[in-house]
Amino acid sequence: MEPREMILVLGANGQIGTELVTALRAKYSSDQVIASDIRPAIGSQDGPFEILDIMDAVAVENSLKKHQITQIYHLAAILSATGEKNPRMAWQVNMDGLLNILEASVKLSVKKVFWPSSIAVFGKHSKKRLTPQYAITDPDTIYGISKLAGERWCNYYYRTRGLDVRSLRYPGLISYVGKPGGGTTDYAVEIFYEALQNGTYTCFLKEDQRLPMMYMPDAIKATIQLMDADADKLRIRSSYNVSSLSFSPAELAKKIQGHLPKLSVDYAPDFRQQIAETWPDSIDDNYARIDWDWNPDYDLSTMVIDMLENIGKKG
Ligand SMILES: NC(=O)c1ccc[n+]([C@@H]2O[C@H](COP(=O)([O-])OP(=O)(O)OC[C@H]3O[C@@H](n4cnc5c(N)ncnc54)[C@H](O)[C@@H]3O)[C@@H](O)[C@H]2O)c1
Incomplete structure (x- = not known):
């Protein structure tokens, strides 16, 4: 019998993580999904939580053994x-942390590992x-740089150690649940809160700085869909473009x-504008569409309606 x-x-x-844990607990059961972070849990918990620092390789191994872990979603990182x-x-957390997880997963025969990369692997050229x-x-x-190296490490562990590691290059993610964690696309969440609370917003990117983005329900859907896909259909073991x-x-x-017709927006680009300028404005995700039937549910209009409705409800 399968474990x-x-x-x-x-x-x-x-x-x-906040939203992925909820989705996984709905798909499996609460006690099958162990949430962990270096910081104490926030909000109410509907399942097991433990403090775990990914830099502590021994603690990671102990946790895998204790819970007899079969799948890992490794989301801990320092953002752009x-x-x-x-x-x-950032290099230490993003790189040594990933290597701790990959190594422990091989050692303790974890069946599948998910680790996200980012559109930040692209550059000026x-x-x-x-x-x-x-x-x-x-x-x-x-x-x-750390995401690109991480992609190559994932591919390396798949090729040389047989680890079933799967990855997506997330674009900027937009959500009304968790607050963004210090990325270059955070403006696309902040603007909703400011629009509803104050009616004004000062954006830290230029007004015409187009970037690839995704609504969180689609990001969660893509993540779980990739983890559920048949292993032999996945041609890419570094990281899939997803758009x-x-x-x-x-x-x-x-x-x-x-x-909200009264919303006024002005622009005061800061250092994040220089980061954004090196990133793509849109992504070709043909491999994801062919290999595991990727197809997003939200467009700009439906995302905006859903964000306003849900942030509005929070009061
Ligand atoms: N949010 C986005 O727009 C986006 C886009 C592309 C890629 N990603 C990637 O997705 C993953 C998750 O992103 P997120 O937006 O949820 O990030 P976030 O910053 O909101 O959350 C990261 C979490 O990792 C935890 N953490 C940091 N150091 C840790 C450590 N040493 N041990 C254990 N936990 C630690 C933090 O406490 C935090 O709760 C990251 O790998 C990120 O690079 C995110």
Whole structure:
């Protein structure tokens, strides 16, 4: 008989983890999904939580043994804007942390590992529009450098150690549940809160800075769909391009103004503008669509309506 699935989510308190844990607990059962983070749990808990630092390889191994973990979702990381403030620390957490997880997974025969990469692996010389899977990758940020190296490590562990590791290059993620964790696309969440609370927003990117984005329900759907896919259908073991929305701050503001006409937005680009300028404006995700039937549910209009409705309900 197959062992009962036991799932460990690392970095579970973050923007993605908060919602992924809920979705996994709905798909499996609460006691099969162990949420963990370096920070204490926030909010009410509907299942097991433990403090776990991914830099502590022994603690990670002990947790895998204790819970007889069969699947890992490794989300703990330092994001792009925060990483630029402390590059050595970002490299250590993003790289050594990943290696601890990959090594422990091989040692303790974890069946599947999910680890997210990012559109930050691309750079100034990548094709900007509909950036292909196999584009030039010349990232400028330490975050992008660590994600690119991480992709190669994942592929290496798959090839040489037989580890079933799966990955997506997430675009900027938009959600009304968790707050964003220090990324270059955080404006696309902040603007909703400011629009509803104050009617004004000062954006830290230029008005025409188009970037690839995705609504969180689609990101969660993509993540679980990839983890459920037949292993032999997956041609990519570094990280899949995955795409949904592409818009600029001005286009997003205009859509929101369709519902809140009094919203006024001005622009004061800061260091995050330089990061954004090196990233693609849209992504070609053909491999994901062919290999595991990827197809997003939300477009810009339906995402904006859902965000306003749900943030409005929070009061
Ligand atoms: N949110 C996005 O727009 C986006 C886009 C592309 C890729 N990603 C990737 O998805 C993953 C999750 O992103 P997120 O937005 O939820 O990030 P986040 O910053 O919101 O959450 C990361 C979590 O990791 C935890 N953490 C940090 N150091 C840790 C450590 N040493 N041990 C254990 N936990 C630690 C933090 O406490 C935090 O709760 C990351 O790998 C990120 O690079 C996110």
